[in-house]
Amino acid sequence: MGRVLFRGGTILTHDANDHVIPIKSDLLVEEKVIKEISPDIRLPAGSDVRVVDCTNKVVSPGFISTHQHLWQSLCKSLWSEYTILEYLCLGLFDNAHHQPSDIFWAELGGALEGIDAGTTTVMDHAHFHYSPEHSEAAIAALEASGLRAVFCYCPSSRLQKHHPLEVDGDIFCDWSMNKIKDLAQNAPYGDGRVQIGFGLDEFRFDRDTTVKVFKQIKAYGIRHVTTHYFRSPAGAKDSRLALFDIYGIVDPDTHWVVSHATNPAPGDAKLLEKHNMYMSAAPSSAMQMTMGHPTALYHRTEDFFPRASVGADSHAICGSSLPSEMRILLQDARAQFNDSFVEQWKSPVKLNRSVEDVFNLATVKGARALGMADQIGQLKVGLAADIVVYDGSTPALYGGAQTNPVTAIVMLSSPADVELVMVDGIIRKENGILKDVRTVPKDQRWREGASENLTWTEISAKLIEKSNTMRERIHSVDEQQMRKDVMQFLRVDPAVVVG
Ligand SMILES: [Zn+2]
Numbered sequence: 022m023g024r025v026l027f028r029g030g031t032i033l034t035h036d037a038n039d040h041v042i043p044i045k046s047d048l049l050v051e052e053k054v055i056k057e058i059s060p061d062i063r064l065p066a067g068s069d070v071r072v073v074d075c076t077n078k079v080v081s082p083g084f085i086s087t088h089q090h091l092w093q094s095l096c097k098s099l100w101s102e103y104t105i106l107e108y109l110c111l112g113l114f115d116n117a118h119h120q121p122s123d124i125f126w127a128e129l130g131g132a133l134e135g136i137d138a139g140t141t142t143v144m145d146h147a148h149f150h151y152s153p154e155h156s157e158a159a160i161a162a163l164e165a166s167g168l169r170a171v172f173c174y175c176p177s178s179r180l181q182k183h184h185p186l187e188v189d190g191d192i193f194c195d196w197s198m199n200k201i202k203d204l205a206q207n208a209p210y211g212d213g214r215v216q217i218g219f220g221l222d223e224f225r226f227d228r229d230t231t232v233k234v235f236k237q238i239k240a241y242g243i244r245h246v247t248t249h250y251f252r253s254p255a256g257a258k259d260s261r262l263a264l265f266d267i268y269g270i271v272d273p274d275t276h277w278v279v280s281h282a283t284n285p286a287p288g289d290a291k292l293l294e295k296h297n298m299y300m301s302a303a304p305s306s307a308m309q310m311t312m313g314h315p316t317a318l319y320h321r322t323e324d325f326f327p328r329a330s331v332g333a334d335s336h337a338i339c340g341s342s343l344p345s346e347m348r349i350l351l352q353d354a355r356a357q358f359n360d361s362f363v364e365q366w367k368s369p370v371k372l373n374r375s376v377e378d379v380f381n382l383a384t385v386k387g388a389r390a391l392g393m394a395d396q397i398g399q400l401k402v403g404l405a406a407d408i409v410v411y412d413g414s415t416p417a418l419y420g421g422a423q424t425n426p427v428t429a430i431v432m433l434s435s436p437a438d439v440e441l442v443m444v445d446g447i448i449r450k451e452n453g454i455l456k457d458v459r460t461v462p463k464d465q466r467w468r469e470g471a472s473e474n475l476t477w478t479e480i481s482a483k484l485i486e487k488s489n490t491m492r493e494r495i496h497s498v499d500e501q502q503m504r505k506d507v508m509q510f511l512r513v514d515p516a517v518v519v520g
Pocket residue numbers: 088090146249280334335
């Protein structure tokens with residue numbers, strides 16, 4: 022691994038109050054960590070060091086997506102017109118079309134899309150476990166991808182037959198709980214990059230059952246939990262955070278990320294604070310799917326900002342670029358705030374939120390949400406070398422990158438401007454191109470004949486082939502019948518569905 026010297030860039034550091042301080046400096050990486058940040062670092066002659074010229078470049082902390090479903094990358098664009106109800110009827114059980122080898126390629130594709138866009142850490146909400154092999158394939162892909170991840174194994178109801186609809190709701194069955202235990206006790210994976218967490222979306226069991234499961238999870242050594250929560254006419258009306266509070270399942274040593282927290286109930290923000298939980302805003306999916314405006318940066322009565330982070334959610338809905346999600350989140354928060362004045366025919370003197378606020382959700386606050394602030398989230402000596410280099414001379418970034426580098430990233434950039442990405446001291450994207458991926462011999466069972474060393478061209482060819490197959494499988498299902506059957510299965514009140 023050796024040493025890498027980022028020479029002469031604009032380094033985005035953070036002060037103790039979370040303010041971003043851009044400095045002209047060098048940054049030295051040794052093995053997996055940031056060893057030194059100072060101007061004009063001199064190394065002894067003959068030193069084995071790789072120098073990256075960062076003239077006119079912006080060196081940023083890698084981005085942290087605290088809510089994402091990497092397995093959904095073979096369903097790209099399929100859910101971009103869905104409401105939450107349509108997703109529940111037509112998308113939720115698309116996991117049933119995935120064999121373990123599909124999951125391997127889907128997770129690899131999702132992880133690499135993130136790295137390409139500057140994402141270096143993902144909390145992966147994984148709800149596709151139809152067999153123990155499904156999770157093994159996912160872990161193998163995460164190891165190969167180079168991404169840092171908290172793989173949250175989410176047991177969920179398994180579709181057995183489309184029509185008549187048959188669903189296996191025994192989500193805490195022996196093989197599944199044994200697999201979680203096995204994965205957790207053998208963790209971490211990928212040279213320490215991949216940890217095991219737990220996900221749960223189905224809180225339909227009684228208190229004793231739920232409490233018992235969370236005790237088991239703790240006994241397995243799992244310290245990360247995630248769940249979806251939003252109030253919706255098509256779903257739950259009650260506060261799930263209040264339920265967690267009553268059940269007493271939030272362990273103080275466990276890092277909880279509650280995804281969305283949209284249309285919140287009164288007191289929800291205080292419950293996050295009380296239990297030291299964080300929320301993850303996923304603006305594209307929430308705003309599209311009738312789940313409500315994101316709450317991370319603005320809400321009329323509750324303040325979620327102290328406990329907020331951001332995620333890209335679903336590849337089947339939107340791209341996984343976090344700067345893109347940051348931009349949507351920021352402008353929506355500003356629009357809601359501005360509207361609250363305009364409704365009274367007044368005009369605010371200033372905007373309510375800044376690009377720095379939203380940039381921090383994907384960096385320092387994302388790290389806090391995962392309980393990893395001592396490892397990732399900022400460019401600081403001693404922290405892991407998770408680094409993104411933006412080319413400040415591209416058509417999108419020139420001028421902005423030199424004047425307001427954080428604004429340039431949040432408001433102007435796309436993944437095409439990301440020149441280099443390093444995760445855990447290893448360069449995974451260079452000169453704007455993803456580096457080859459090395460799998461291991463035991464992954465052969467998932468690769469389906471593909472070679473051990475994979476170029477992006479080979480990977481994308483396989484992903485296109487698999488996406489085509491997935492689309493055919495999904496479109497072979499009778500859509501109208503599924504809408505009817507799943508509505509009944511989920512006990513959605515037809516009276517709330519209009520249009
Ligand atoms: Zn989600």
